[in-house]
Structure formats: structure tokens, C-alpha cells
Amino acid sequence: MDDHSEPDPNKRVTAPMQEFGSHEVGIGAAVTLVGLLIAYVLPFLFTF
Template sequence: MDDHSHEPDPDKRMTAPMQEFGSREVGVGAAVTLVGLLIAYAVPFLATF
């Protein structure tokens, strides 16, 4: 059987929950969340005035 996988060894692949992350990634996630909340709530609220 031919292996048509795009990865060198699919059995050694790591998924996101298994990978470690640092404070930089936490900061980026918090910033993205803040921008998303501003777009979702603040912009429509300010547009009503």
C-alpha cells in the first residue's frame, strides 16, 4: 500500500493541545479577544448614537 501522507511521519505529529505555549501566545490571544469584543460590541453600540 502506498503512503500518500504529506507529513514525513504522521505517527509523530503533534496536535495543538499537546504543544506548549508561552506568555507571548497568551498575550496575542488576549489582544485578539479584545479586538473581537470591541468589534462585536463597542462598534455597534457607538453606531447607535
């Protein structure tokens, strides 16, 4: 029989539990701004 042991639940970390710093917040804000630029500003500029 194969040994399929479960991972230690105290060592598992899921995304909502992980800490993040200002560097990650800055990256998220930059990605959001680029997405908004592509989705709204560029189409608006091309309507003229």
C-alpha cells in the same frame, strides 16, 4: 506497491499537546479584545 509508511506516533504533536508561552497568551488576549470591540463596542457607539 507504494510505500506509505505511518509517521512515528512518538514524534507527532497535536495542538493540545503543544506548549505555549506568555507571548501566545498575549496575542490571544489582544485578538479577543479586538473582536469584542468590533462586535459590541462599535455597534453600541453607532446607535447614538
